[in-house]
Amino acid sequence: MADSSQGRIDLTDKPALTFDGVDMVFPDGTHALAEVSFDIRPGEFVTVVGPSGCGKSTLLRIASGLETESGGAVQVDRSNIGFVFQDATLLDWRTVQDNVELFAELHDVPKDERADRALRAIETVGLAGFEGHYPQALSGGMRMRASIARSLMMEPPVFLFDEPFGALDEITREKLQTELIRLFMDNGFAGLFITHSITEAVYLSTRVLVMSSRPGRITADIEVPFDYPRSPELRFDPAFAELSGRVSRELRDAH
Amino acid sequence: MLIDPDTRSDAMTEPTASTAPAAATPSPTRTAPSDRTTASWAGPLAVFVAFIAFWYAAPYLFFSGREWLLPPPHDVINVGFIEGMSFGQLWALVKMVVSDVVPFWSIDPGLDTSVVFVANAEATWLSAKVALTGLGAAIVLGSGLAMAMSQAKWIEKAFYPYLIALQAVPILALVPLIGSIWGFGFFSRMLVCVIIAFFPIVANTLFGLLSAKKSHHELFALHGASRGTRLRKLMVPAALPAMFTGLRIAAGLSVVGAIVGDFFFRRGDPGLGSLLDKYFARIAQEELFAAIIMSAALGIGVFAFFGWLRSRVIGKWHSETGVG
Numbered sequence: 001m002a003d004s005s006q007g008r009i010d011l012t013d014k015p016a017l018t019f020d021g022v023d024m025v026f027p028d029g030t031h032a033l034a035e036v037s038f039d040i041r042p043g044e045f046v047t048v049v050g051p052s053g054c055g056k057s058t059l060l061r062i063a064s065g066l067e068t069e070s071g072g073a074v075q076v077d078r079s080n081i082g083f084v085f086q087d088a089t090l091l092d093w094r095t096v097q098d099n100v101e102l103f104a105e106l107h108d109v110p111k112d113e114r115a116d117r118a119l120r121a122i123e124t125v126g127l128a129g130f131e132g133h134y135p136q137a138l139s140g141g142m143r144m145r146a147s148i149a150r151s152l153m154m155e156p157p158v159f160l161f162d163e164p165f166g167a168l169d170e171i172t173r174e175k176l177q178t179e180l181i182r183l184f185m186d187n188g189f190a191g192l193f194i195t196h197s198i199t200e201a202v203y204l205s206t207r208v209l210v211m212s213s214r215p216g217r218i219t220a221d222i223e224v225p226f227d228y229p230r231s232p233e234l235r236f237d238p239a240f241a242e243l244s245g246r247v248s249r250e251l252r253d254a255h
Numbered sequence: 256m257l258i259d260p261d262t263r264s265d266a267m268t269e270p271t272a273s274t275a276p277a278a279a280t281p282s283p284t285r286t287a288p289s290d291r292t293t294a295s296w297a298g299p300l301a302v303f304v305a306f307i308a309f310w311y312a313a314p315y316l317f318f319s320g321r322e323w324l325l326p327p328p329h330d331v332i333n334v335g336f337i338e339g340m341s342f343g344q345l346w347a348l349v350k351m352v353v354s355d356v357v358p359f360w361s362i363d364p365g366l367d368t369s370v371v372f373v374a375n376a377e378a379t380w381l382s383a384k385v386a387l388t389g390l391g392a393a394i395v396l397g398s399g400l401a402m403a404m405s406q407a408k409w410i411e412k413a414f415y416p417y418l419i420a421l422q423a424v425p426i427l428a429l430v431p432l433i434g435s436i437w438g439f440g441f442f443s444r445m446l447v448c449v450i451i452a453f454f455p456i457v458a459n460t461l462f463g464l465l466s467a468k469k470s471h472h473e474l475f476a477l478h479g480a481s482r483g484t485r486l487r488k489l490m491v492p493a494a495l496p497a498m499f500t501g502l503r504i505a506a507g508l509s510v511v512g513a514i515v516g517d518f519f520f521r522r523g524d525p526g527l528g529s530l531l532d533k534y535f536a537r538i539a540q541e542e543l544f545a546a547i548i549m550s551a552a553l554g555i556g557v558f559a560f561f562g563w564l565r566s567r568v569i570g571k572w573h574s575e576t577g578v579g
C-alpha cells in the first residue's frame with residue numbers, strides 16, 4: 001500500500017493533525033463530541049462516517065479553528081488549511097477566476113502570481129474555459145469544482161472536506177470522487193473528509209473513522225488497503241463490498 | 256404574458272440582462288425570443304391606445320358642461336410641448352443643462368419662459384437637480400449609517416427606533432419646520448428629499464449587508480480577513496442587489512420630495528411644484544396637464560436610470576428570478 005501511493009505515507013512523519021481527547025459542549029448544553037482522539041499523517045486520507053447530527057461538522061470546525069474545543073487538545077498548523085464546505089460558498093459577484101483567487105487575495109499574494117496559480121488550479125479541477133463564468137451559470141458539480149480549486153491553489157498541507165458531494169447526483173459524485181483521488185495523489189496533503197455515504201468513505205480513503213451518534217465518539221478506525229489510483233470498478237469488487245459491510249456493521253453497533 | 260414564468264418583476268433589467276455576455280446567462284427557461292418581443296410592446300401599446308381613447312371620451316362621460324376640465328390630448332401636446340418652441344429655445348435648454356452640469360462654467364442660456372415648454376422644462380430641471388442632489392446625499396449618509404449599523408448589533412439597535420420614527424412622520428409635517436429654519440432655498444428643498452429617501456436606503460442597505468451567509472463569513476474568518484476586508488469584499492457586494500431595490504424606491508420618493516417641497520415653499524426659482532400650483536390657480540388646464548406629464552417623465556426617467564445602472568452593475572451575476 002505504501003508503495004502504491006508513491007511512498008508518500010511515511011509513518012515516521014509527524015502527524016499533520018492530532019485530536020487528543022477532544023470534548024465539545026456547546027453553550028446551550030449540547031454535548032457534541034466526547035473524547036475524540038485520532039491523528040492524520042501527511043499522505044493519509046481519512047474519512048469520517050456517522051449518523052447525521054453526531055458531530056462530524058463540529059469536528060471539522062474545531063480542526064479548522066472556527067470552533068474552540070471545550071476539552072482536550074488539537075494540534076494542527078492553522079496558517080494554511082483547506083476547507084471545503086458542503087455548499088460551494090462561491091461569491092456570486094465573482095467569476096470563477098476571481099472566486100478561485102479569493103484566498104490568495106486575502107493572503108496578499110501578488111496579482112500576477114495568484115492569477116497564474118488560480119488558472120492552474122482551475123485547469124486541475126477540469127474547469128478550464130469557465131474562468132469568466134459567474135457561479136449562477138454553473139451546475140452544482142462545477143461549483144463544487146471551483147470551490148475545491150479555491151482551496152487547492154493554496155496548496156494546503158491539511159485539507160478538510162465537509163460532505164462536499166452530498167448534494168450532487170450520483171454520476172457527478174463518482175466523477176468528482178475519482179478526481180479528488182487524483183488531486184490527493186498529486187498533492188499529498190493530509191485529508192479529512194466527512195461523509196454519510198459508506199461507499200464514498202471506503203472508496204476515497206486510507207482509513208475510515210466511524211462515529212457514534214451524539215455525543216460523537218470514534219468507535220472504529222478501519223484501514224482501507226486498496227491501491228491508488230482506484231478504478232471506478234473497485235466499487236463492485238467483493239473485497240470492497242466486504243469492507244463496506246464492516247463499516248456498516250460498525251455504524252449500526254455504534255448507535 | 257403576466258403568467259409567463261420567466262417574466263421578471265422588473266421590466267427595466269430585461270433588455271440589458273439579455274445583452275450581457277451571453278455565456279454568463281444561460282436561459283434554458285426562455286420562451287422563443289420573437290414571442291417575447293412582440294408581447295412586450297403589443298400589450299403596453301394596446302393599453303396606451305385605450306387610455307388615449309378614454310381621455311378623449313372622459314370629459315363628455317363625466318364632466319358634461321365642464322369639458323374644459325380635461326382638455327383633449329392634442330391640445331395638451333400643442334400647448335405644452337409645441338407652441339412657441341424653436342430650435343433656438345431647444346438649444347437654450349441644452350445650454351442650461353450643460354452650464355449646470357459642467358463645474359465653474361455658467362452662462363445665461365437665454366431662456367424664454369413665456370413659452371410653456373421652456374418654463375416646464377426649466378422647472379423640471381430644477382426639480383431634478385433638487386431630487387438628485389438629495390438622493391445623492393441620502394445615499395452617502397444612508398449607506399454610511401447602514402454600514403455602521405452592520406458592524407455591531409448595539410449600533411443597529413441604538414439607531415433603529417429613530418429611523419422608524421423618521422419614517423413614520425409624514426414629510427408634510429416637517430416641511431414648514433425645515434422652511435422656517437433653513438429658509439426656502441435649494442438646501443431646504445434638498446433636505447426634504449434626503450429625509451424622504453433616507454429610510455428605504457438605510458433599511459435596504461442594512462438588510463443587504465446582513466444577508467451575507469454565515470458560511471461566507473467563516474470563509475473570510477478562516478483566512479484571517481479583517482473586519483474592513485470582510486465589509487469591502489463580502490458584505491458590500493452581497494448588499495448590492497438589496498441596495499438597488501432601496502435605491503429605486505428612494506429615487507421615486509426623492510422626486511416626490513422635490514415636488515412636495517417646492518409646492519410648499521413656492522419661493523425662489525420655481526420648480527415643478529410651484530409651477531403646478533401656479534397653473535392650478537390660473538385654471539390653465541393644458542399647461543397643468545403638460546407639467547404633470549413632465550413630472551411623470553422625471554419620475555420615470557430617474558426610475559429607468561437606476562434600473563439601467565442596476566443591470567450594468569449587478570446584472571451579470573444577479574437575476575431577480577432568483578436562480579441559484
Ligand SMILES: Nc1ncnc2c1ncn2[C@@H]1O[C@H](COP(=O)(O)OP(=O)(O)O)[C@@H](O)[C@H]1O
Pocket residue numbers: 026027028030031032050051052053054055056057058059214
Ligand atoms: N453552535 C451550536 N450550538 C449548539 N448546538 C450546536 C451548534 N452547532 C451544532 N450543534 C449541535 O451539535 C450536534 C452536532 O452537529 P454537527 O456537527 O453539525 O453534526 P453533523 O455534521 O454530524 O450532522 C447537533 O445536535 C447540532 O444541533
Ligand SMILES: [Mg+2]
Pocket residue numbers: 056057058162
Ligand atoms: Mg454536518
